[in-house]
Amino acid sequence: xxxxxxxxxxxxxxxxxxxxxxxxxxxxxxxxxxxxxxxxxxxxxxxxxxxxxxxxxxxxxxxxxxxxxxxxxxxxxxxxxxxxxxxxxxxxxxxxxxxxxxxxxxxxxxxxxxxxxxxxxxxxxxxxxxxxxxxxxxxxx
Numbered sequence: 001x002x003x004x005x006x007x008x009x010x011x012x013x014x015x016x017x018x019x020x021x022x023x024x025x026x027x028x029x030x031x032x033x034x035x036x037x038x039x040x041x042x043x044x045x046x047x048x049x050x051x052x053x054x055x056x057x058x059x060x061x062x063x064x065x066x067x068x069x070x071x072x073x074x075x076x077x078x079x080x081x082x083x084x085x086x087x088x089x090x091x092x093x094x095x096x097x098x099x100x101x102x103x104x105x106x107x108x109x110x111x112x113x114x115x116x117x118x119x120x121x122x123x124x125x126x127x128x129x130x131x132x133x134x135x136x137x138x139x140x141x
Contacts, residue, residue, distance in 0.1 A: 005134025016130035066137040069099040112139040
């Protein structure tokens, strides 16, 4: 079972594919870890974005996507485009989609600290948020 950790930033998503087997975490390679919704007001562009993600999830046999939730108001509130991207992901019917708030992430990390520093994962620095949310989702199981 492969889980996809997702962090949404502006009009872009960052992905990290993870799995857990016999208590060991595996980071799967992914052909493209960044996807951008270039024209968020164009219906066809949103459909194409969703189709690309659905195909990626099918190709890598992803069964669950976990999104790092953004606040709806306040200093760090998510953008309208970000919430549109979130909805497009949630409407993919072939996977389970869950959202984790920042508080939930912190609570689970207290109970299950990462066994190695992020730099040792071999992932790029911009993938840290996606990796973290994917990791905590697998710890929760």
